[in-house]
Amino acid sequence: MDTYLTAGTYPATDRAAELEWLHAARSGEQWALDELYRRHYSQIYALCYRILGRSEDAEDAMQAAFVHAFRELPGFRGDCLARTWLYRIATNEAINALRKRKRSVSDAEIESSALAPDDAPAVHRKIAVTAALDELRPDHHVILVLRYWEDLSYDEICSVLGLSMPTVKMRLSRARGEFRRRYGDEP
Amino acid sequence: MIAKPGMDREPGSSPARTEMLIEILIDSRPDVTPLAPDAAARVFENVLREISASAASRRTRTGVRLALSVAFCVGAAAGMLLLRSVASETSARPHFVSNQIAAPAHNSGLAVCVPKGMSPVYARRPLSSETAHSLTRTTIRILGDGEPEPRSNCGAPPAPIGGMTTFAIFTPLPDRVPRMPQYEGDDPEDGSLLICVVSNDDRGDTRGMSPSLDGNDIYKPNVFELRPSCVMLSPLDSLATLFTIENGPLCSWNSMPILAGADCSGSLVPKLETGNDGFVSRNTVASCVLALPDYNSI
Numbered sequence: 001m002d003t004y005l006t007a008g009t010y011p012a013t014d015r016a017a018e019l020e021w022l023h024a025a026r027s028g029e030q031w032a033l034d035e036l037y038r039r040h041y042s043q044i045y046a047l048c049y050r051i052l053g054r055s056e057d058a059e060d061a062m063q064a065a066f067v068h069a070f071r072e073l074p075g076f077r078g079d080c081l082a083r084t085w086l087y088r089i090a091t092n093e094a095i096n097a098l099r100k101r102k103r104s105v106s107d108a109e110i111e112s113s114a115l116a117p118d119d120a121p122a123v124h125r126k127i128a129v130t131a132a133l134d135e136l137r138p139d140h141h142v143i144l145v146l147r148y149w150e151d152l153s154y155d156e157i158c159s160v161l162g163l164s165m166p167t168v169k170m171r172l173s174r175a176r177g178e179f180r181r182r183y184g185d186e187p
Numbered sequence: 188m189i190a191k192p193g194m195d196r197e198p199g200s201s202p203a204r205t206e207m208l209i210e211i212l213i214d215s216r217p218d219v220t221p222l223a224p225d226a227a228a229r230v231f232e233n234v235l236r237e238i239s240a241s242a243a244s245r246r247t248r249t250g251v252r253l254a255l256s257v258a259f260c261v262g263a264a265a266g267m268l269l270l271r272s273v274a275s276e277t278s279a280r281p282h283f284v285s286n287q288i289a290a291p292a293h294n295s296g297l298a299v300c301v302p303k304g305m306s307p308v309y310a311r312r313p314l315s316s317e318t319a320h321s322l323t324r325t326t327i328r329i330l331g332d333g334e335p336e337p338r339s340n341c342g343a344p345p346a347p348i349g350g351m352t353t354f355a356i357f358t359p360l361p362d363r364v365p366r367m368p369q370y371e372g373d374d375p376e377d378g379s380l381l382i383c384v385v386s387n388d389d390r391g392d393t394r395g396m397s398p399s400l401d402g403n404d405i406y407k408p409n410v411f412e413l414r415p416s417c418v419m420l421s422p423l424d425s426l427a428t429l430f431t432i433e434n435g436p437l438c439s440w441n442s443m444p445i446l447a448g449a450d451c452s453g454s455l456v457p458k459l460e461t462g463n464d465g466f467v468s469r470n471t472v473a474s475c476v477l478a479l480p481d482y483n484s485i
Contacts, residue, residue, distance in 0.1 A: 037234070063230045063233050066231075070238050126217070129212055129215035148212050148216070
């Protein structure tokens with residue numbers, strides 16, 4: 001997975017092109033909105049899916065994220081990449097969704113089983129991991145997903161969550177500790 | 188698996204155990220089935236639909252607010268007119284004639300001079316809010332009441348006030364100078380007016396007014412630089428401060444003929460003499476203004 005979410009590591013030509021169509025998107029031009037969506041929806045969907053664990057929820061969160069993004073687009077100054085900005089919005093939407101519902105282990109079991117029907121131990125482990133993650137506080141859940149499943153760097157997590165580096169490190173450390181307690185209790 | 192940088196151990200935990208758990212976590216990363224194209228298209232359509240719906244809703248709300256605002260303003264204006272009509276019959280308002288120095292109203296300490304062809308205005312008449320706002324940004328200071336002074340902001344261009352050339356002269360007695368709140372409101376007749384505020388303040392000035400307002404200081408360049416539309420006529424303790432408004436923003440100092448012909452020598456501006464009470468008489472100020480040779484061309 002490519003992980004350059006910050007402007008400094010983004011290829012200059014892509015960055016310039018992005019700024020160009022972002023400008024059009026801010027004006028509400030349809031083709032530019034389409035471009036924004038087309039470029040990023042799969043990543044946003046994957047992020048939402050990894051946080052929420054259900055395709056329907058991921059779709060809903062993605063839709064809410066893009067609605068939010070299109071509304072806020074005129075105020076987006078382009079001081080970070082569109083992808084970083086979208087990650088931030090989608091993460092917030094996913095956190096909201098997490099807070100609204102408590103996902104049951106049985107749901108996770110169904111989807112995970114469907115994904116890997118022939119690997120029972122792996123399925124069970126995934127179920128246990130998912131269950132442990134779901135028991136975490138949403139912000140701990142999300143930061144673990146961003147770090148270990150989305151493979152974002154610390155800098156990128158800072159950008160996405162809008163937090164300082166020390167806060168991110170502290171939160172990640174606590175999230176790991178909480179995860180360890182939750183998962184470690186599993187047989 | 189080697190821990191990533193920054194992945195420190197939690198206090199009291201076994202590093203190996205933590206690493207193992209993180210490895211398990213990473214290995215459990217869900218495989219995401221890509222969203223089907225038709226599902227992606229459906230989501231996009233939903234997004235656009237929701238955006239347009241919310242925009243329409245916003246327009247509706249804005250329209251309702253606008254309608255309510257208009258209704259409120261109409262009602263307020265009607266009320267204001269009614270009050271004014273009542274007030275005009277119950278108060279003895281001064282009468283001003285163009286191109287004359289109007290007699291100050293009672294003891295207001297105020298004289299208003301209106302150039303030829305311009306509508307007479309009286310400084311105590313309520314001003315439009317825009318004008319009042321501009322005044323708060325450009326006026327020097329209003330003294331004598333012990334209240335906080337309105338801070339001028341001479342560095343920022345104020346909003347234009349009308350297009351008239353109008354004088355207003357406040358002569359002596361700063362404590363009689365009407366304070367800003369009296370200018371709040373609206374001026375239905377011409378909407379423009381200029382005001383000037385007089386000061387014999389010796390407390391110094393924070394906005395570029397000559398610190399010592401004696402006769403030698405009144406034409407100091409800093410007066411012009413920082414108070415671009417203001418000319419002080421009086422060389423004495425009691426001052427008359429003259430503002431002009433000439434077809435544009437107050438701060439267009441360089442292009443504004445402030446008291447045409449009045450240069451920094453003051454030669455064209457007669458000295459004002461104080462009366463027995465230590466203040467320049469209103470008549471003196473008025474005559475000085477009239478004596479300016481190019482007065483009518485301002």
